[in-house]
Amino acid sequence: MHNPQLNAGGELQHLLTLEGMPAAIVERILDTAVPFVSIAERDVKKVPLLRGKTVFNLFFENSTRTRTTFEIAAKRLSADVINLNVGVSSTSKGETLLDTIDNLVAMNADMFVVRHAQSGAPHLIAQHLSARQREHVHVINAGDGRHAHPTQGLLDLFTIRHYKREFRNLTVAIVGDVLHSRVARSLIHGLTTMGAAEVRAIGPQTLLPTAVEKMGVRVYHDMKSGLAGCDVIVMLRLQTERMKGSLLPSAGEFFKHYGLTADKLASARPDAIVMHPGPMNRGVEIDSAVADGKHSVILPQVTFGIAVRMAVMSILGGG
């Protein structure tokens, strides 16, 4: 099947999903992110790669954090960055998504970073650009519906590789609201591609997608057995704003069974790392003592996220 995020030469043209992404490209992004980490430690936190390029952050769904990290990444590459909270501008005046894109292309946009509540919106934009012969304009999916959040998946992979060196022997548990989580989906695809030994999903039946086992994931409904022997634990945010109906009795009940406490963490390997994509709900999916404890790599994830986004943008933006 043709993958629209790769060009005819098999190079990255857009970043839409980690599903079906060749391992060599994932590896190249992770390798390229390494030297970008040290750029952030310099006095001048800037390199000239995207000088003169214009990056549009198109956020049809609110996310201050993700937008900020993309903005910082683009600015550290010397791009001009325009932030559009589209939800409150043109679309509310009736303009269609693709008309918005055409207008921004007419303003000489070079790259779109797209966040949309609708799964497939970035894909649609990429296809539209290609139909209009705008191959020099690139699209990065910054999260679409429940579908994918590939830069989050990549930064999770980068963090895991940073602390654990390689993926082959790792057991990784993803805990909580897998059903509503594009973060989980992207990470599962990434881990499978990179050859992780075992990927587990832990959560109540109501918060695990029915087909999750088809993605090569082992399902657990209790923390003790699910976390046993794990090298990496990824806690997901309980996405209360995405929940319709009663999938859960209460946040307190959820914490009792699936909230990560020091006691539950003791089932994992002694050198296990704890990750969270943020923003986290302390006392709902994670206990403060764990979030701030020695296993936690939650803040390094944020730092690495900027380097990974710089890597993606600089690979896409070159000639």
Place this chain on the structure above:
Amino acid sequence: MTNAKPTDVRAKVPEGLPDAERALAALVEKMRGAVALDAKLIGIYSGGAWLAERLAAILPGNLPVGFIDVSFYRDDYGQKGLRTKVETTTLPFEVEGSRIVLVDDVLYTGRSVRAAINEIFDYGRPEKIELAVLVDRGGRELPIEATYVGARVSVARELSVVLNREADRFQLSVEPVTSEPRA
């Protein structure tokens, strides 16, 4: 990668390639006594990094060594994209106010040196930057000259001069130019 016959390639190096170890000895002779005793060496990946390590071991003064990968500063990014293997620039000393000797294996167009100088200035304002190269092959496209040169050679445009390291000994060879950005 090299599919041209070695004999074809050698014929395009009029006076032959110099012996790399002899070029290194000549370079050291020029630098000894001329390089400031508080100078800092910065080798450009990968050949220049190897050369900087060798120079630091031979030259007096225990000169500190840093390494620079100029990929983020290259002027052909817009045409050729980002290189696939980018190393981390590591300058384990203060650049501000210091005397720098930039070290590269082969000086050709001068574009790598331009990129390196730009990157160094993002770490601070050095008092002085000199340039030491093992081989100068001419063909400059920028007004850049080396302060210290080990050997000079004339090579056809379609060939690149490559430094090889084996058991810590240097050897020079020529290869057809690849699509990777030129030094």
